[in-house]
Amino acid sequence: MEVFVLDSGSKGNITYVKNEVVSFFIDVGISYKKIVQKMKAYGEDVSAVNTLFLTHEHSDHIFGLLGILKAGHLKEVYLTQGTLDSLSSEVRQLLPKTVIIKADESFEFRQFKVLPILLSHDAKEPVGFRFDWREKSFVCLTDTGYVDESYHEVLKDADLYLLESNFDPKKLLGSRRPFALKQRILGIQGHLSNEEAAVLMNKLIQNKRSKWIVAHISEECNDAFDIEKAIVDHVEDLLKIDVIFASQESLPGIKL
Numbered sequence: 001m002e003v004f005v006l007d008s009g010s011k012g013n014i015t016y017v018k019n020e021v022v023s024f025f026i027d028v029g030i031s032y033k034k035i036v037q038k039m040k041a042y043g044e045d046v047s048a049v050n051t052l053f054l055t056h057e058h059s060d061h062i063f064g065l066l067g068i069l070k071a072g073h074l075k076e077v078y079l080t081q082g083t084l085d086s087l088s089s090e091v092r093q094l095l096p097k098t099v100i101i102k103a104d105e106s107f108e109f110r111q112f113k114v115l116p117i118l119l120s121h122d123a124k125e126p127v128g129f130r131f132d133w134r135e136k137s138f139v140c141l142t143d144t145g146y147v148d149e150s151y152h153e154v155l156k157d158a159d160l161y162l163l164e165s166n167f168d169p170k171k172l173l174g175s176r177r178p179f180a181l182k183q184r185i186l187g188i189q190g191h192l193s194n195e196e197a198a199v200l201m202n203k204l205i206q207n208k209r210s211k212w213i214v215a216h217i218s219e220e221c222n223d224a225f226d227i228e229k230a231i232v233d234h235v236e237d238l239l240k241i242d243v244i245f246a247s248q249e250s251l252p253g254i255k256l
Contacts (some may be wrong), residue, residue, distance in 0.1 A: 001018070001131075001133050001134075001136050001138065001255070001256045002017070002018055002019070002253045002255045002256070003015065003016070003017050003138055003160060003162070003213075003253065003254045003256070004016040004017075004018075004042060004044075004250065004251065004252075004253045004254075005037030005162065005215065005246045005250070005251045006030070006035065006038045006039070006165070006250050007030050007034075007038070007250070008039065008142075008162075008213075008215045008216055008217070008221065008246035008247065009030065009060075009179045009216060009217060009218075009219065009246075009247065010060055010218065010219070011029075011030075011205065011214070012029035012030035012034075012060050012061060012063055012064075012128050013027050013029040013060055013061050013142065013148065013215075013216065014026070014027050014028050014029050014030055014035065014064070015027065015140065015162060016039070016042075016044070016049070017131070017138065018044075019133060021110050021111055022051065022109075022110040022111075022112075023044075023049050023051075024050075024051035024052065024053060024144065024208075025048060025051070025052045025053070026052075026053045026054075026055065026129065026140055027052075027053075027054060027055055027061040027062070028052060028061075028062060028063070028064040028065050028068050028091055028206075029060045029061045029062060029063045029064065029094070030063055031063065031064050031067060032064045032065050032066070032067025032068050032070075032071060033058065033067070034077050035064055035067075035068065035163060037086045038250050041250065041254065042154070046068075046071075046073070047071070047073045048073075048074040048142075049073070049074075050073060050074060051074070051075065051076050051077075051078070051109075052065075052068070052074055052077045052078070053077075053078045053079070053114075053129060053138070053235035054074075054077065054078070054079040054083050055119075055126055055127055055128060055129075055135070055142070055143065055158075056080075056083055056085075056086075056119075056122055056123035056124070056125070056126035056127070056143065057086035057087060057123055057124060058143070061143075062091075065087075065091055066090065066094070068093055069091065069094040069095065069096075070094065074096050075096050075097060075208020076096060076097040076099060077095055077098050077099070078098075078099045078109075078114075078126035079098065079099075079100070079101065079213065080100065080101055080102065080103070080116070080124075080126075080127055081100050081102075081124070081125060082090070083123070083124060083125055083126070084098060085124060086124045087124070088179070090191060101114075101116050101127070103117060103118035103125075103127050104116070104117075104118065104212060107158075111133060111134075112131050112132065112133050113131070113132040113133075114129060114130070114131055114132075115129065115130040115132075115154060116128070116129055117129065117130065117147075117154075118148075119141070119143060119147075119157070120144050120145045120146050120147075120148075120173045120188050120189050120217055121143045121144050121145065121189050121190070122184065122189040122190070123143070126143060126144070127149070128140050128141035128144070130155060130158065136155075136159050136256040137158040137159050137160070137203070137256075138153055138158060138159065138160045138161075138162070138256065139160070139161045139162065139163070140162045141155075141160040141161070141162070141163050141164070142162065142163070142164040142215050142216045143164065143191065143216065144164070144191070144192060145187055145188040145189045145191065145192070146188055146189045146192070146196065147200055147235065148191075152203055152204060155204050156204050156205075156206055157204070157205060157206055157207050157208050157210065158204070158210060159208075159210060159211065159256045160210065160211045160212075160213070160254060160256055161204070161210060161211070161212045162213045162215050162246070163192070163193060163197055163200070163201065163202065163212060163213070163214070163215060164192050164196035164197065164215045164216035164217075165192060165193070165194045165198070165214045165215070165216075165217060165222070165227050165230070166185070166191035166192055166193065166216050166217065166218050166221075166222065167185060167191060167218045167221040167222050168193070168194055168221060168223075168226040169186070169193055169195075169226075170207055170220060171218075171221040171223075171226070172185060172186070172218070172221040173223050175220055175256070176199050177220070177221075181250055182241035186237065187216070191216065191218075192229075194222065194226055194227050194229075194230035194231075195215070195230045195233070195234060197227075197230070198227075198230040198231045198235055199232075200233045201235060201241060202234055202236055205240050205241060208240070209239070209240050210240065210241060210242070211240065211241075211242045211244060211254060212241050212242070212243050212244065213244045213245075213246050213251070213254070214227055214243060214244065214245050215246040216246075216247065217247065224245060228243075231243065
């Protein structure tokens with residue numbers, strides 16, 4: 001399994017996953033033109049990707065959906081009923097086969113075992129995912145105010161995590177953003193702070209060395225130093241995590 005983060009942040013989110021059997025996107029939050037360009041830079045053909053998993057309906061996760069649907073090569077879209085209901089009528093009319101998924105109900109997808117995870121975000125029915133293939137596992141969790149403790153066991157000891165570390169609280173509160181937006185981000189339906197993300201990763205990684213792609217980083221209210229400080233302060237064994245920073249630029253593919 002190989003994971004490519006094509007884009008991550010408030011301006012757009014899209015992840016590309018492939019193995020020798022299948023390939024798929026998780027979200028399409030950038031324009032179709034940019035998707036084609038980024039895939040071409042990796043030597044990948046966007047028209048060969050026939051499956052899309054959607055986490056929720058916010059524009060930074062579905063901005064390119066209409067474009068990729070019009071291109072006509074998607075054959076199936078996995079999403080919750082809440083996400084489907086939140087899409088525009090124009091998009092819904094163009095959707096190919098839709099597979100309605102529910103949090104906590106695992107299913108098989110082309111030799112993957114997929115577990116949708118209920119997230120806490122101000123969207124209709126947002127989910128994250130754990131993908132297991134052979135002996136390898138990949139967890140995708142962004143856009144959530146917290147991760148319930150009931151999920152800690154099923155999320156434990158994955159090989160790769162795409163987990164947001166969205167903001168530094170001091171920078172957020174000191175920013176010029178409207179107070180209502182600050183409250184939204186800080187709330188239980190907002191985003192994970194650096195400290196919250198580091199504490200969560202310390203709990204999840206117990207018995208192995210894992211990779212953490214630090215995702216959905218606020219350009220205005222965060223930076224690498226603040227994230228690293230939170231990791232140092234809250235991760236008991238720094239050797240158990242390989243930290244990789246996601247940004248608006250594409251990351252090299254990560255092989256598992």
